[in-house]
Amino acid sequence: MDVLTVDIRQAGYEHGAPVIRDVSFNVESGELVGMIGPNGAGKSTTIKSLLGLLRNVEGTIAFAGEHRRYAYVPEQPVLYDYLTLWEHLQLAASAYGLNEDTFEKRAMELLERFRMVNDRHRLPTGFSKGMQQKMMLIIGFLLEPDVYVVDEPFVGLDPRATGDFLELLEAERRRGAGVLMCTHVLDTAERICQRLVLINEGTVVASGTLADVRRQAGRPADASLFDCFLALT
Template sequence: MFLTLDIKEAGYSIDEPVLKDIQFSVGPGELVGLIGPNGAGKSTTIKSILGVVNQVRGDIQVNEYAYIPERPIFYDGLTLWEHIDFLLSTLQTDEDSFTQRAKRLLDLFQLSRVTHDFPESFSKGMQQKVMLILALLKKPDLHIIDEPFMGLDPRAIKDLLQMIDNEKERGAGILMSTHALDTAEKICDRFLLISKGRLVAQGTLGDLRRESGLNQGSLLDCFDVLTMGEPNVR
């Protein structure tokens, strides 16, 4: 497994845990959807994996990963290509093949014309594409992706879905937090349903249908039944 998580409690202060009893794993070649409404605990779960939550009681084992945040983050004063060049300096890889892959991805996401511009000046969608390119270039064991479809145009979403398929075929694991339940239902291998800071259900869509009693229910239908009456946390 590329990620194994067993959180007893986690939060931002010792007196107010946000998460309780969260256990799941992500293995090679699978896409796992982290599903929940705003304030359900998805972000705290991801931050716990990243090691930025102050109080975590439990055990988290994670391999090398690339993190794609909902709000892109860049280094001030570095152009797009300088971000790529900096990433290269942190990796043990062949420079020529890395550069060729970078150019192919820039062409794919239609960013070749702005390689010498500063990403902080880009639109939200363009910034999201840059984060995706950097993550794909790293070739990690695990991708942790937070709301990847926000700000992307339909063509970019199609390209992203193809890249996700390619990464799965390469053997990478993917943990993806998203509100786009229609898309998640089509592409995810398994789902983690979080509400009120707890993992209320996990498994394939078939598993969720059996647990909710909705034999032909959509992911949204199953989520509504399984989390009915559950207030949110932050």
């Protein structure tokens, strides 16, 4: 079952000036789809379009699933200056209607996983980039949505936190959540993504499994995703 269907004919920041065209793909339940492309290719515009942050979008975007809710983990953490880490988590839980017992159980499990229990009453504005990124991941996993939209999740994470993130992502896939992950870490994308969407100059230039992308790029059967990326961009 598809939990996210995207069919954008065109979208942009000003009327009559599209940045992306003919961007179509889907994410199935339990599937991790990697969206890759060079800087300025249209990935961020695509994400903003599907999150409903742009007015000038022509096409259809549909979130499905049991609850029809998603979690967005941005590349740049969103912080409130005067809220502690715990208060950020409480705010997210309140917005999604989590009851107190469920919230506290999930929150403490995630804080322990990312080794941030002792930081829960600190202000995240004083955290390192990696700690701020871990906070955003905790908020996303806290909600247990049908779809995760994750933008450059590996920026600032140390190897252990990266491992924790990938383990949790795999557990969420087994639960049935779909994941759309935008990343420049191509070796990791090649290893963990079931399908790929490669965007260049505002449109999709290849999509499917790695084998599909190799064929579309005209590369041999043993070519890496990096080789395909270079051929298509």
